[in-house]
Amino acid sequence: MADIQKLFQQAVASFRAGQFSSAEQQFRHLVRFNAKHPDVLHVLALCLQNQHQPKAAADYLKTSLKYNPTHAPSRKSLISLYIQQGNYAGAQTECDTLREQQPQQFEPYLLQAQLYRTMGLTDEALQAIEKARQRLAKPLPIVDYYLACIHYDLAQYEQTEAILQNLVSQIPEYIDAHVALNKLYWEHGPQEKFLTSLTKALEKLPQSRQLRYSLAAHLLMSNQPQACLESCEATLKDLPDGAEFLHLKGSAFMRLEKLDNAVAAYEQALQLQPDVLRHRIDYATSMMRMGKYETALTNLKAVEKLHPHSQEALAYKALCLHALGRAEADALNNYDQFVKIIPLQAPKTYANTEQFMAELAQALQGLHKTQQQPLDQSVRNGTQTVGNLFAQKFPIIAEFEAMIEAAATQYVKGLPDSSSHPFLQRKSHGTRFTGAWSVRLAEKGFHSNHVHPEGWISCCTYIQLPQQVQPDDATKAGWIQFGDPGMQLPNVEPKVHAVCPKVGYCVFFPSYFFHGTVPFQGDGIRMTAPCDISPAW
Structure with a gap:
């Protein structure tokens, strides 16, 4: 028994160190001694979740609860996993059970509040967060944090700011509160307060690794690469083995077009943390910029082993194969087969699809509340709605969701079957939405070239378009363009494919396809509603 307890402690230590693959193997070994132990099954599930295997993680959590129905940690993790994966019905069922088991505890109501918030x-x-607060003997930071987030969703920005300011004042290293507060300042103002919470916290805790990293990361996100670089270099004098700062330093060098410096920083980060996917993907892209496609491909294949469904790794892999002249590239970059523009069918209560889209545009307009582009998204000179669009309580949005679902079914049905193609092999009996939002672009607005890292299929519906967007326009202003990675690749001409949008039509494509928007000039609004779709559970 003592040996088993020692093995368990070693496995937990591996998990806490972020060594999820090693921890998984250790917990699988422990399962052989006791296949019903709730703690073993629970942490094994968390190992799998951190290795991007949500379905397997859910299966182990359900097994834990089958044998140990009152094991609260397993049920809480299952609720959080279901919320993350968009399985709201499953999350609600587990919330109900947890509340029955722990009616006087705050956590069932906190999780219920998280579920409701995610659903819009x-x-x-x-109401749920207030019930959580009622069950506390004294205020709890996590509950106050979610209260602030809900006030933000309700556009009650003064209350949001007051709660978050109080949290970072009392707990200077509360990073999530800093992130939320600076998101508020970035999107709604005042701009002069952006990053002030972090600089003030660092005055109190100048050696805080978390605060230093958050400040440097925010500097890079807000397009201040030189300031980010200086911040990282100052920290690395104290923490020479700070892999996260070395990686961020590499990203700052990339923004500054100093490729050799970026590669050196990425290499150091990767040596220290070889299993961190972000390090390896960014190192691979730096190799691509240098024309070292074989080296890049080797690193991307290593990413695939850790995360088989990484759309970002697959996107760069397709580019490498194209650069190397490999036949597999044509199968991956098959725009003719995989890019489809499908007309949406409006409900019969509308005269036509144009009328439906005009009324949908009016409903969506009120959801675009920010004053400028998101801090961490691909939108440039435009705005993006917050949260899950399909959770909004508008009948017309529910009708729109049904229209997209029907079109998605048509798209998937038209895909060929294949057990070897990384996109087609995920085709299953059904689909589920994992994200939906709206983007509003004005003159010179565009999407920078990007992929949707955790999706399978993505789509974009065109709700409103400026008159300049025309099929005979040689400049392709306002068109959606596929295949351009947004970076220069030596001796390679990317295979590019562009589609002219039409109001009432939805363009479907694999989530690993690089895509962006060609900027347009002049008056008019380009309003869209993108979605991400994954295979059904």
């Missing part, structure tokens, strides 16, 4: 049910989320 902000009023219900506010």
Whole structure:
């Protein structure tokens, strides 16, 4: 028994160190001694979740609860996993059970509030978080943090700021609160307060690794690469083995077009943390910029082993194969087969699809509340709605979701079967939405070239378009363009494919396809509603 306890402690230590693959193997070994132990099954599930295997993780959590129905940690993790994966019905069922088992505890109501917030049910989320607060003997930071987030969703920005300011004042290293507060300042102002919470916290805790990293990361996201670089270099004098700062330093060098310096920083980060996917993907892209496609491909294949469904790794792999002249590239970059523009069918209560889209545009306009582009998204000179669009309580949005679902079914049905193609092999009996939002672009607005890292299929519906977007326009202003990675690749001409949008039509494509928007000039609004779709559970 003592030996088993020692093995368990070693496995937990591996998990806490972020060595999820090693920890998984250690916990699988422990399962042989006791296949019903709730703690073993629970942490094994968390290992799998951190290795991008949500379905396997859910299976182990359900096994834990089958043999140990009152094991609260397993049920809480299952609720959080279901929320993350968009399985709201499953999350609600587990929330109900947890609340029955722990009626006087705050956590069932906190998780319920998180579920409601993710679903866009902000009023219900506010009621749930208040019930959580009622069950506390004294204020709890995590509960106050979610209260602030709900106030943000309700556009109650003064309350949001007051709560978050109080949190970072009391707990200077509360990083999530800093992130939320600076997101508020970036998107709604005042701009002069952006990053002030982090600089003030660092005055209190100048050696805080977390605060230093958050400040440097925010500097890079806000397009201040030189300031980010200086911040990283100052920290690395104290923490020479700070892999996260070395990686961030590499990214700052990339923004500054100093490729050799970036590669050196990425290499150091990768040596220290070889299993961190972000390090390896960014190192691979730096190799691509240098024309070292074989080296890049080797690193991307290593990413695939750790995360088989990484759309980002697959996108760069397709580019490498194209650069190397490999036949597999044509199968991956098959725009003719995989890019489809499908007309949406409006409900019969509307005269036509154009009328439906005009009314949908009016409904969406009120959801674009920010004053400028998101801090961490691909939108440039435009705005993006917050949260899950399909959770909004508008009948017309529910009708729109049904229209997209029908078109998605048509798209998937038209895909060929293949057990070897990384996109086609995920085709299953059904689909589920894992994200939906709206983007509004004005003159010179565009999407920078990007992929959707955790998707399978992505689509974009065109709700409103400026008159300049025309099929005979040689400049392709306002068109959606596929295949351009947004970076220069030596001796390679990317295979590019562009589609002219039409109001009432939805363009479907694999999530690993690089895509962006060609900027347009002049008056007019380009409003879209992109979605991400994954195979059904």
